[in-house]
Amino acid sequence: MGVLICLVMLAVATTASSCPPADRAALMNFKAALNEPYLGILNSWTGSDCCQGWYGVSCDPTAGRVADIALRGESEDPIFEKAGRTGFMTGSLSPSLCKLDRLTTLVVADWKGISGEIPSCLTSLPNLRILDLVGNKISGQIPSDIGRLSHLAVLNVADNLISGPIPASIVNLQSLMHLDLSSNRLSGAIPADLGKLKMMSRALLSRNQLTGPIPSSIANIYRLADLDLSANRITGSIPPQIGSMRVLSTLKLDNNEISGELPASLLSNPGLSIMNLSRNSLEGYIPDVFCSKSYFTSLDLSFNNLKGSIPKSLSSASYIGHMDLSHNHLCGRIPASSAFDHLEASSFMDNDCLCGMPLRTC
Numbered sequence: 525m526g527v528l529i530c531l532v533m534l535a536v537a538t539t540a541s542s543c544p545p546a547d548r549a550a551l552m553n554f555k556a557a558l559n560e561p562y563l564g565i566l567n568s569w570t571g572s573d574c575c576q577g578w579y580g581v582s583c584d585p586t587a588g589r590v591a592d593i594a595l596r597g598e599s600e601d602p603i604f605e606k607a608g609r610t611g612f613m614t615g616s617l618s619p620s621l622c623k624l625d626r627l628t629t630l631v632v633a634d635w636k637g638i639s640g641e642i643p644s645c646l647t648s649l650p651n652l653r654i655l656d657l658v659g660n661k662i663s664g665q666i667p668s669d670i671g672r673l674s675h676l677a678v679l680n681v682a683d684n685l686i687s688g689p690i691p692a693s694i695v696n697l698q699s700l701m702h703l704d705l706s707s708n709r710l711s712g713a714i715p716a717d718l719g720k721l722k723m724m725s726r727a728l729l730s731r732n733q734l735t736g737p738i739p740s741s742i743a744n745i746y747r748l749a750d751l752d753l754s755a756n757r758i759t760g761s762i763p764p765q766i767g768s769m770r771v772l773s774t775l776k777l778d779n780n781e782i783s784g785e786l787p788a789s790l791l792s793n794p795g796l797s798i799m800n801l802s803r804n805s806l807e808g809y810i811p812d813v814f815c816s817k818s819y820f821t822s823l824d825l826s827f828n829n830l831k832g833s834i835p836k837s838l839s840s841a842s843y844i845g846h847m848d849l850s851h852n853h854l855c856g857r858i859p860a861s862s863a864f865d866h867l868e869a870s871s872f873m874d875n876d877c878l879c880g881m882p883l884r885t886c
Contacts, residue, residue, distance in 0.1 A: 543574035543583065546623065547590045551581065553620035554593075558638070560613040563603055565595070579603075589626035597634035597659065616640030617662075627652055633680075634659035641665075642681070647672045654678040658704065661685055666705075671696030680704040682728065687711065690734075695720040704728040706752065711735065714753075719744035730754040730776065738777070740765050752776040754800065762801075764789050774798040778824065781805060786830070788813045800824040802848065807831070810854075814838045822846040834858055834878070850874050857886050 551574050555566050568579040575583035580595040597611025604610065613635035621630065622645035630646070632638065633656050641664030642657065653675050662684040670679070671693025679697070682704040689712035690705065701723050710732040718727075719741025727745075730752045737760030738753065749771050758780040766772070767789020775790070778800040785808035790796065792813040798821050806828040812835035819842050830852040838844075839861035847864055851874045858872060858880035869882045879886040 542576075542588055543572070544589065545572075548572065548574045550620040550623040551578070551590065551593075554618045557618040557620075558613055558615035560611070560635075562609065562612060563607055565603060565611075584626060587626060590624050591626055592629040593621075593624075593627065594629060594631040595633070595635075596631060597636065610634070612636050613638055617643055617657075619643040619645050622646055622648055625649060625651075628675075629654040631656040632660070633657060637661060639663065639685075642667060642686075644669075649673070650675070652676055653699075656680040657684065659683045663687065665689075666691050666694075669693055673697060675699050677723075678702045681708070682706045684708055689713075690715055690729075694718075697721060698723065700724050701747075702726045705732065706730040708732055713737070714739055714758075717741055721745055722747070724748055725771075726750045728752045730756070732756050734758060736760070738763055738766075738782075742766060743769055745769075746771065748772055750774040753780065755779040757781055759783070761785070762787055762790065762806075766790065767793050767796075769793070770795055772796060776800045777804065778802040779804075783807065785809075786811060786825075791818075794818065797821045801828070803827040805829060810835055810849075812837050814841050816840055816842055818842060818844075820844045820847065824848045825852070827851040830854060831876075832856075839863065847871055854878050858883065 555569055560566055565579045568577055574581055580593055581590060582592040583589060584591040614637040616639055622643060627649050628651045638660040642662060644667045647667050647669045652673050656678060658680045665688035666686060668691045670691050676697050677699050679700060687709040690710060692715055695715050695717050700721050703724060706728045713736030714734060716739045718739050722745060724745050725747045727748060734756040738758060740763035743765035748769060754776040761784030762782060764787035767787050773795055775796060782804040786806055788811035791811050794817040797819055802824045809832040810830055814835060814837040822845060826848040833856035834854060836859050839859040841863045844864040847867055848871050850870060850872060854875040855877040858878055872878050872883055
């Protein structure tokens, strides 16, 4: 009897770890829509058990269903090192992926030539946590009901050709931690209630065609460390509430059409170490709010319409690695400080009447 029980348990375990025919068929349809001519990484997709030895595919050991597809065209895998090249793949993403209803991870990244649209049915995958399609030529729009993916933690579709608006439903992704939509052709306004994404730590929306204002609700994302809205067509002023974000360390708003005055709360935030507000239409004075806790790896306010003098309190900053105040309307003596005595004249050039080191003496 004991031997029989062991045999039954072994049979059950073998069944659970093997790939169901439906999952295998879905993967084969996915493979058929792609062409990878150089490395042959999909040549391993043979045999009946897609849970064993299929490159980039892994299964749930309990259910025996396909759980992860991880195909990266830039990898440290020996296949790439031996070939001495990064990956290149053409084709499109087959809707057959949507039949893999236990899928938690879908990574088809950095293949450079994959085109077509994101299959809209991907939003029906109830367990999807990671959707990473960066570095391809995917076009079309982000599915409008992307917000259905309640477990999604990573959404990365950067470096593609995606157009249209940021879907309003994106604010329903309550588990989202990493959002990267940069380097696409997205247009329209940033959803006003983006601040509902309370778990998000990175929001990267740069190099698109986004318009409208910066939503003040962003200040409600208390975990947000990196916010990059650079190289868009954003207008309006900088919400002062952003300066109260205690975790925010990187703020990039450069190359937009932002106007209004510099919020004092931004420059007095001790956690902000990288701030680039250059190439906008900011005006008024630089707030005199620096202190010994001010620590900037990079502070760039160049190419704006700032006026007045450089605040004397800036000399009390503990560290300033890079600073650029050039191409404004500043005037007066540059404060002497060991915090930025390493800066060159280019950091202060093309102002109205600045003087002092490293420019000419007053």
